[in-house]
Amino acid sequence: MAKTNSFATFLIIGPTCFFLGILFSSFPYDYNVLWTTPPDREMYFKILEDHIKFLYASPPIISRILHIAIGTGLLGFITKLYKPSEANMLFDGASLVLYMAGITVYITNIIKGLKVVTAGIYGNAEPVEGAAAGPDDYISREDTLRVFAASNTILALVLVGVLVLQAGQWYALRKEEAEIADMDRVKEEKKKAGKKRQ
Template sequence: MDGWVDWSKTTRSRNYRGSGSFATFLIIGPTCFFLGILFAFFPYDYPLLWTSTPVPSAYYDQLETHLRFIHQAPPLIARLLNIMVSLGFLGFFVKLFRPSAANVLFDGASLILYLIGASIYIANIVKGMRAVSAGAWDQPNFAGTLHEGPLTGEVTLNREDSLKVISASNTILALVLLGVMVLQCGQWYAERKEADEAWKQEVVAAAAHRAGGGKKKSQ
């Protein structure tokens, strides 16, 4: 840890990569991009998760058509999503190269959340979209989707439950990405407070210096 973290680096160092650096833009840009996509999914996820009204079967057909359309988009869309994910990781790697203590605290925690979000996206959302796109529930011998549960082992999910899992994963992913944004905003706030404290100390020191100089002249 001592060889990785530059403990002599502060938020006022010239080589400090803080909230105003381009690397922060590489983090916030993709995070906001994916939050926008998840916000577009929210009208589809809301009836499944946030209302007690029974959902008609036709709605599941509509949601399945929407997910199939998204998953079967041209390869350019998938490449664009991969590029945005990679830009976020690039921003974290830049900020965590010879980091300060503030970088380890805020950017390290943000990277952990970003990794959790990527895991949710790959393990739940992409896997669920592949099942929808393949028409797994339309197969005559379909027996359900196997899910590794922590207590009961394999649990069989029907189409409705599988679509609810995708919707819940979207919500969890949105909360994780909001956590990344909160940490990055927290870094900006901490830097601002530290700058204000440093400015106040400089003002007090300058006032004391002027007071000391005036006493010498009077003597």
């Protein structure tokens, strides 16, 4: 059971680290869009926009590998939660919630952002006076790129949370094993002491 649990943990940690690596490679693009105000900010928006278009135009094998990695992480959670202990329910349950939140951010913000930026479907930066907002109105180019960059940051934080919970579970299990070993040792010593008295 411990070996199965370790393998399932590997199935979770591997894809999570893989996604964090992808997000880290996007960080140089996102940084100047979100956290700094360089003199030529427009240049950084253009760089991020070109990067997003390049990602969207990548061969289908790239997205398939990404989706296989997502499925591998889910397989790890299913394996660990098949016959859960109390520690599994707490740590793995919370990790699964974070993982699913990450998948939701990926589907709703990142994939949608890739499509919107590639199609160039941006709204007006300023709404037209007297015009009612309709379903065809979109947010501006800069806001779209900021939302995309912020989604990457949110996803990275969620995935770090998954890793922290998995590390917390590992620490809790090791601590529990050490305490059980200590209790067994004390029992053995008491048994030996009782036999010597007899």
